[in-house]
Amino acid sequence: MIWFILKKLTHGLGSIILIILVLSFILFYAPIDPVRMSFGQRSDEETINLFKQKYYLDKSLGIQIFHFFEDLSPLQWVKNNDLRLEDYKKQFIFKGEFSSLIIKKPYFRKSFANGRPAWDLLIEAFPSTLVLAISSILIAIILGLCLGFIASIHVNSIWDRLILAFCSISYSIPSYVSSLLVVVFFAYWLGDYTGLPIQGSLYEFNDEGDLRLELKNLILPVVALGIRPVSMIAQMTRVSCLDVLSSDFIRTARSKGITNIRLVQKHLIPNCINPILTTISSWFASLLAGSFFVEFVFNYKGLGLLTITSLNQFDIPLIMACCVMIVILFVIVNLITDFLYSFFDPRIKFYD
Amino acid sequence: MKTSIFLAKAYLMICIIVSFLGYLITVDKTKYCNTQVLENSFLDPFSKSCFENIRKQPKKLKDYIFGMEEYEKQYKSDSPTSNCKIYLLGTDRYGRDLLSRLIIGMRYTLLVSLLSVVFACLIGVILGSLSGYFGKLYELVVTFFVNIFWTLPTILLAFVILISFGRNISSLFIAIGLSLWADIARLVRAQVLSFKEQNFVSSAKAMGFSDIRIIFSQILPNIAGPIMVQASGNFALAVLLESGLSFLGMGLQAPVPTLGNILQDQYTQVFNGQILQSLIPAIVLVLLILSFQLIANDYRDRLDVKLYH
């Protein structure tokens, strides 16, 4: 058990590091000068040069990436005159004459665009995305399981065909189109009755300048975001139910003379959970990673919108921070899924 | 043949033919259909507008294929005898003909999707069959990359590539292709692995066929079906990604029209009461994705391939 967790964790950590390496390679290699692009015309040559020196952006690609990783590492051997030292939240373990060993919080640098630490910006945006992702995946799971189950029980009936048609159509509606449709319908045409806003975030400033929770702003994004997962989960449920229903052990179970309820409860459902789980987890991961389009259309201030804004501003530290965050979320969701697999299926062993 | 599949194929054929003909059938024959008449912005569908000067007509073959390079300012006139045209779907904010832009936009969207699917298939089939057939080091390297691409939200990689290497066609199709290849490689690898165990491959080995011959002449013809299913499903995803990226402003840059660009231009029109014009690009796009999806499902049902799991 311990070994299983350790193995999965090292695997996850390894892939996080590798992905960051690939992304940082592409980003630092880019034939543009992000610093100049972000600072614009405002700053003079000297400030820019100082800034570049601080983060080693004037050095070669390898050194840039090395120093970036150095910022992320919790343990660091650092020169005492290093300019970055003032930004770290650190504790000295060993203090030497020229250099010292420090333990620190991984440092994601400061946003070029507004000068705040990238990590703080992430932490502010994340709860909104988390709430959005959880609520839409919950709705998708409930609806999707019901639809898929109904379809598989009445296979080839009119209900089955209707559900399949609904699934094909809703799967083909990209989230930017679905959010558009939802906005037009509920917020524009029926806006007087529903009272739902066209745009808005989970937390909004009110007139007094305080942050307020606006649950009303959550409804339309959830609907827009949930449509495709519903269709995927429903289709997957239908396919795996039909698959299990045609298997030999269902016939054996029926030959024992057990009731249909027990057949469904003990033999059908447990056996089709795992493939459905795969679909759910991959959708949940991508919802968590930022529902870029929906947040963009609704101007919903979450991880997705933050990523897009940072991309459009060439805000490299913020882009990197967003990427790292998203990759970590993906890895965590995958880990949890792996545990759930072995929980549901005795054939998948913990240690192996 | 089921009606829905027939309709999907018909719609797809129309889209392909129309985007092939391109400037031959558009009203606006300038490159990217970019004739801007600001006085005519936000016209309703079927509205008619007349101009003082007669427009240049394309002369060379190149003009018919890529559109005319020359732009020319057009002036509105009230006299009904002068050169008139009808905007079937109305105009956008710059007074450009929406229908013409949709046709050329369809061409760019389909082109980018086609390139990215071909790119993804190439990488996926080559790497997948190498890793499946030879195993060992190939397998290690390929599964390593496949895992990376699976742990990474694909669109993120596309974003990073696009902002680093510029928002042009080549980086666009590479970015989209890279987010699709892992699925194909995984499928090909699994299929090759299962066919490798089949006796006809062992027989071919026993007859002294070379490995390359076995892969290309014995195994690949057998998995062409599943690859086609996956590729047509990926086509839908590629269209979706391309328009999505354009919608966020990360795709091809103005004035190049793509379905996503047009959608982004038009969607705010809904609040000005022009429902039809804002929804048309969306409908065209959704139908395109839907047809690819239906065709892929149809292929899959006929081949009885399990692509889930």
Next chain:
Amino acid sequence: MKILSIENLSISFGQNDKLVEAVKCLNLDLNQGEILGIVGESGSGKSVTAMSITRLLSSSAQYVSGRIQYFNEDKTIELLSIKENELQGIRGRAISIIFQEPMSSLNPLLTCGDQVAEGLLAHKLLPRNEVKDKVLFWFSKVGIQEPNRVYQSFPHQLSGGQLQRVLIALALCCKPKIVIADEPTTALDVGIQKKILDLLLELKKEFNLSIIFISHDLGVIQYLCDRVVVMRHGSKVEESETSEVFINPKQNYTKGLIYSRPSIKYKLRRLPTVTDFEKNPDYKNWKDDINLINSTEQDRKNIELCQAKILIDVNNLKIEFIQSRNWFGKITKKIVAIQQASFKIHEGEVLGLVGESGSGKSSLGKGILGLTQISSGSVIYKGIELTKLSNKEWRPLRKELQIVFQDPYSSLNPRKNIYSAITEPMIVHQIYSNEKERKEKAVDLLETVGLKSEHLQRYPHQFSGGQRQRICIARALALNPRFIVCDESVSALDVSVQAQVLNLLVELKSKFGLSLLFITHDLSVVNFIADRIIVLQNGTIKEEGYPYQIINNPKSEYTKSLINSLI
């Protein structure tokens, strides 16, 4: 006394335009306390009939006509027309089924104990707290060694034999009146097969069961059943007492089925086939002196073969499979498939290799042809050491050493027609210079294996299993080989087809002067075809000798048990 009666039953599958009749107007009676055998080749509708009794067929099946009656003391129950919830009271309680594939017939997510207990609970035969003891009782009744362990095991943790016993316990635990056994031993090895059959006989006596036993294997039927029904293409061909059928079969088809099985008691030159009996109903001389090979002739032939040149010489061959490696690539777990095998194959000889599943017999065949990695030892063919050759050096030798596999369905590339299947190896080895010669040769080969030239342009799926196996043989012959490995080449075929293919192999062997390594699990097949036999168990050679020596006078314990378990 009748306990079950099937009248005029017809069952079809599929939709209107593609309707397949699986069972046609079948009449069948089962008496109290008897074992009724239903025998037939694949596609004869025997399993469909069995499943229809408690309506367990998939939803695509349509009961076109007929009725199935179950006589319970004074009541008569119409099984095809009663409601589903009434039927649930009968399934398992009155009529239960032992299924064919033990691995896939149990729910992988529930313990075996729970699955058996479920049946007892469903029929409310016992209070809940006594159920476990009852299940354990049944587990020991069906001969499971550690009932407590099996109770808590998941299906993937048990062997096929144990699972089959669990399935029997599951079928019997509610003390049903009728048990339907659908090929319960087909997936098992010969040794276990006999034990399971004996168990069934014992349980039948103890609980006065009525059994419908379905099998394709006439030997099993003869051993077990009181009465036999022979089915073909969905209808009944013959029905009578077992002793009557085997001594004096009436129908030509039945005769063919019975006599076309090779036997360990005698050795024939040529096996009689169903077509022989259909063409000539009085065909009786299949067992006369001309067709029978007596022991003096066998001895003479053996001496001749011993003097022939040695074609293949296998020395201390060892084959291992790596199962897992640790992080540094060091091997942590490996399976030894073949330990130290040494034997010789003479020119023109057929060497039979007999072993149960997992004995490593297929690995040995593939190892000789270099299709599997060899750990140590040598294989010498015409003075060339085969194990050290590179792929490139192998290529010219591939012409002379060929293989024919077990499963004819996967042996042919489904996307290539027969013409290219046969000519592609010729192109690769540049045997014939032009298209025309290759085509002539291909037609020639097809006719040699008993197919027609118009079959050339067809694709594999248009052929039956037996025809495909003929094509595989033709393809192997295309390169004019000296030596062919037949890896269970006839095991997947029905009895009547198996006889035809075996006859063909014998014919071709003498025509082309081939040497064969014939791998099989079936002693009677090997007795028919082989000149010499090797018995393999767990990767070691237990015994080597001439067929009549091994069968009449086995030396090793293992061979003895193999022969004893033959039915």
